[in-house]
Amino acid sequence: MEQCVSVELKKITKTFGSVIANEDVDLKVQSGEIHALLGENGAGKSTLMNMLSGIYNPDSGSIYIRGKRVQFKSPKESIECGIGMVHQHFKLVERFTAKENIIAGNKGKFFTKNKEVDQNILSLCDKYNLQIDLNKRVSEMSIAEKQMLEIIKVLYKGANILILDEPTAVLMPQEVGRLFNIVKRMKEQGCAVIIITHKLHEVMAICDKVSVLRKGKNIKTINIADTNINELTELMVGYKSDLKIDKVSSNKNALIYNVKNISVRNKLGVKVLNNISFNMNEGEILGVAGVAGSGQKELCEALFGLQKVESGNLLFKGEDITNKSPREVYKKGIKMGLIPEDRLGMGLVGSMGIVDNLLLRKYYDQKGLLLKRNELKDIATSMVEQLDIKTPDIDHPVKQLSGGNIQKILLGREISLSPDILITSYAVRGLDIGATYQIYDLLNKEKEKGVSILFVGEDLDVLLELCDRIMVLCDGELIGIVTAKDATKEQIGMMMAGHMEEAALDIKESRIEKVTSLKGGDLYD
Structure with a gap:
């Protein structure tokens, strides 16, 4: 099948206040191609794709779909242009059936007993080797079934440019394999598939090309056949890194x-x-x-x-x-130390700085609170240096820091106990x-000390x-x-x-x- 350029982004820039999410990003994706958008958290991957799917508007730059320049004012216009995005957090109506979710929002009346609609959906599933129970309610579905439903939903709306945002984050290994087979089938049918991810092994296994974003910029686009995991890691983080966990x-x-x-x-x-x-x-x-x-x-x-x-x-x-x-x-x-799932809801008080959050866990260790606070300042300063925590100062409200820095503060506090x-x-x-990998090293050091870790x-x-x-x-x-x-x-x-x-x-x-x-x-x- 002859390939043509399905998506071309030129000099795309997007800012949120003083934060630059994307800066002069160029990206080209062909039909019949699986293209990975790789980068660390906060690199600008999802923001870039949200502009392609009509959720955001770029501050500057141009979007071309099959050679034609477009300006999306809404996701609806993006969908009408053949673009479908499956978000990491599914957008399904839990009490609706699969069929009701698929046809919701389409032109025409909301008739669910139309045999022609059933046949169209089943023909689409057959074309892409998809399986779904049209009468099953979303509330009764597994995560993998919900994801498949999301894919069918966007394909039914006519999408031939598919964006998958962290599609394997919640899947079991067997389900990942099934998803990859579906994506390969889409490629065979001439779809352009963009996968947003940070999982290097999956990029190498399924993709044809990869574009690496770092701090909002497209650092490099490269053929998978011409690269390896070590090079991609270096492109992502900006320095050589040995991705190995020592047991x-x-x-x-x-x-x-x-x-x-x-x-x-x-x-x-x-x-x-x-x-x-x-x-x-x-x-x-x-x-x-x-x-x-x-x-x-x-x-x-x-x-x-x-x-x-x-x-x-x-x-x-x-x-x-x-x-x-x-x-x-x-x-x-x-x-006992606890790193809860909810960092700010259970782990830390967002309006407090590092010192006061340390104090919350240590205040009954000794009576002299003034003395304790002075000691905790030293601990907080040491923690910032050791864990490379990005913060204006040790009393800066933790809720204003990035998620990664908040997590490092939480783990550092519990280890300090x-x-x-x-x-x-x-x-x-x-x-x-x-x-x-720094966190993995810290956990290993605790293990060496004899700490029991769940x-x-x-x-x-x-x-x-x-x-x-x-x-x-x-x-x-x-x-x-x-x-x-x-x-x-x-x-x-x-x-x-x-x-x-x-x-x-x-x-x-x-x-x-x-x-x-x-x-x-x-x-x-």
């Missing part, structure tokens, strides 16, 4: 935290953790894998004392601390590559590299725990979907009992 060892390995058959209900009375049992050991990083909403948040809060345990026991070195508040636990001489146990929920979410993560490659063991949750159930060195992404993906028996077939014989005997029982290694 360190600790001379401490004693059992420190025993979680026995705990169940938890949320505020609505729904059981979100059911009969969960596992151990945490000194000098170990225990990973937690699972699709979003599998109970990770409630587990972290229950272990820390913020979530009431309905049944079961939490034992710290044999002492029962079930349903003890964080302060009660601290008064027993037990130090010299914890026995460190519970982290998505500790590197929102951080750029350099800061991310690491809730969403990147299976990182879980396998960083963690010693990985426990897998599915719908509030503990499916199993595997040793990281013996596990694969595919096996963990099957466990995340609840298929423990199939996953066990992929494990070495010496590990099968380990996986299949864990659900609902005491876990001793």
Whole structure:
């Protein structure tokens, strides 16, 4: 199929107040091409595509679609020009069926029993190897089904230029493979596909070209065949970086935290953790894998004392601390650190600076608050230097900093407590590559000291590299725990979907009992 230029952006600039999101960006994407838009958080990827999809208007520069200059005043005009964007956060009506979501907003009346409409949708699905139950409600769909519905929705509106914003962020490994097959099919049908991402391995696996954005500028556009991960990393961050996680060892390995058959209900009375049992050991990083909403948040809060345990026991070195508040636990001489999912809602007070946020966690260590504040200033200054936190000063309100800097402050504060146990929920979410690997190094240093670390993560490659063991949750159930060195992404993906028996077939014989005997029982290694 002969290729032509589907999208051309020339000298696109967009600012928000004093912040330059995009500056003189040039981009060219051909039909029948999968083009990655790669860059760190805040590099300007989504902003650039939001201008192409009509959400924003560029301050200057030109947009050409199939050689014709266009000026979109709304997303509707972009859609009419054949551009469809599947956002990271889906824009679906939960109580509508798949068919109702697909035809909503189209010209004509909202008739859902029209057989011709059904046939048109099914023909479209057949063309691109897509599968959907037209009568299934969105509220009953999995994440992967919702994403497929979003793709069908934009294709039904006539899109032949497709923008996917972080499409694999919430998918299991098997679902990523299916998505890639769909994208390849679109390429074969002559679509231009733009994938916004920061996952280098996926860029190398599926794309034809990649444009790297850094600080709002297009640093380079390059053919995938002519580059490698190391070069792309250097283009993203501006310096050479060895993207390798060293798995360190600790001379401490004693059992420190025993979680026995705990169940938890949320505020609505729904059981979100059911009969969960596992151990945490000194000098170990225990990973937690699972699709979003599998109970990770409630587990972290229950272990820390913020979530009431309905049944079961939490034992710290044999002492029962079930349903003890964080302060009660601290008064027993037990130090726990928590990196919650919600940084500003639970972790830090946004209107305060670093010093006062440190004070919140240390104010009952000693009585002299004035003396303590002076000491905390030194700790805050040291933290800023060590973690390369970008802030005007140590008393600047943390809510005015970037998400990555906020996360570094939160982790730095918890580490400064010299914890026995460190519970982290998505500790590197929102951080750029350099800061991310810096965090991994910090966690490894804590592990070497003998700290027991719970690491809730969403990147299976990182879980396998960083963690010693990985426990897998599915719908509030503990499916199993595997040793990281013996596990694969595919096996963990099957466990995340609840298929423990199939996953066990992929494990070495010496590990099968380990996986299949864990659900609902005491876990001793």
